[in-house]
Amino acid sequence: MAEPGATAVSVQGLRKRYGDLEAVRGVSFQVARGEVFGLLGPNGAGKTTAVEILEGFRGRDAGEVRVLGYDPASRPRALRERIGIVLQECAVEPYLTVREVLRRNASYYPAPRPVAEVAELVGLAAMADVKVAKLSGGQQRRLDVGLGIIGRPELIFLDEPTTGFDPTARRGAWDLVRSLSDGGATIILTTHYMDEAEALADRVAVIARGQIVAEGPPSSLGGRDVSEAKLRFRLPEDCSSTSLPVPVHEVGDLLEVATTDEVEVLHLLTGWSLAEGVPLLGLSVERLTLEDVYLRLTAGGDAGGTVGAPGALADGVPAGRSAERWTPAP
């Protein structure tokens, strides 16, 4: 099968409109083979729409899309045989048993995984002869995951795979995703949980109101790794902040310094503290969490409204914070 080397999925200028609502508004990204790619965004951002276009379920209004070298719009069977899909809402025939459903779906693929192996993988081996209608919600969901991987897919789509899971079930699902990834599969997962994206994804695109507003490894998303840190402390009651060696501002009853060079600022502050004999009470250094970045990136505007210019985030500094930034003069 001829296909462009190391790229599993490439999306360029993807657009999709439902009536008056443009749900996906010019989305572009690439996913390398073997990568775990996260599409992170709030409800209604357009994650499911985008993924369903890649799966070949939905047509698109504009854009170039390649999935394992195919254009999914024509739903080529060879493509469907090589991808695995776990939908946001699970659905399995109620009147068949776990084994029957797995066996039936296995017959759709040229080289399926053994049914017993899949039942084992999703923890349903003991329930193989139970009718689907008798399974709990979580068990049905796991069976759905089993159907997603029964065809030995090279590329797996997981649409909000852990929404509604309890913490234990979530960890189980995460372990499964990791083992599938270790097995060499490329994985595209959507989620609105930051911790999930951080735990699983090699790379994340944050999508809000149909547009990608940031992209990168979770650790550096939105310039998280290079953006300013916040140093916070209190001074004893009788001390004024005017004699401090750096400009500070008050946040509640704390003093705060925002800086991209926390080492130097710390050095200045602690040096001053020791020299003056004034303690820095409750001193803390904090970086943006992924959650901070995510909330900023996806904040504001109704679904379908205009999005803040993504360019404002390009230098990694969330808009509106630059005034408070202070970098020691060289």
Place this chain on the structure above:
Amino acid sequence: MDPGTVSAIAAPASGPGLVRDLRLVARQLRYEQLAFWRNRTGALFTVGFSVIFLLLLSASGANQRSNVIGNLKIVQYYTPGFAAYGVMSACYNNLGIVLVVRRETGLLKRLRLSPIPTWVLFGAILASNAVIALVQVALLLLIGRFAFGVVLPDQWAALLLALLVGVVCFSALGVAISTVVPSQDSAGPIISLSFFVLLFLSGLWFPLKAGSSLAKISNYFPVHHLIVAFFAPFESKLGASPWAWGDLGTVAIWGAIATIIAVRRFAWEPRRH
């Protein structure tokens, strides 16, 4: 041009591919059958209902004769009538409701995303309906023959043709009606009610007098014509033709219209409410 695209379209199912797909139809048929017979309500409504009605109606007047049907024993009319009912119930009523349920619960979406070709899926559904219809007709004929002494047709081919046309056309009608039903909750009321009104108008429970206004109305709908087409092979002992070509033609026209509606309106995902 991207080489992937070429290989994506240049793979028509033929030779070993076709054999593989026909095997897939057989496999899928097996699971369609399991799902049908395990869905007690649907199976009872389709198969059980016709058997019970045949027994009740015939037992209450099995040996009476009716002028409207050429002085035949009434049971001789009900047996083919309920055989036709069974076909319509399996294909229109049951399939229509099942498709709405599968669409609204996301089962159709799942199938659409799997590699199974659409024609394999619908081929299996059609074959499954044919199996149900055959089982049903065999059951009714056995009961009719051994409980009430119904005279069986000597033109079995005519009965088989009526059965095939009935299965295909009413399956198309079942798919078509499923596309106009907006939700799971309204599937039963809309589909079953329309079915029973037509059955009532079409002489299933009491033979229609030729030229009556009821006969004129039901003449426009396919239900009456399928009943007539099932009746004809039994009637041939009286000298009438066992091949009800006109009636089968009307059923086929309905089937064709239904197919167009079904293909145009078919949806694989739940309706948004």
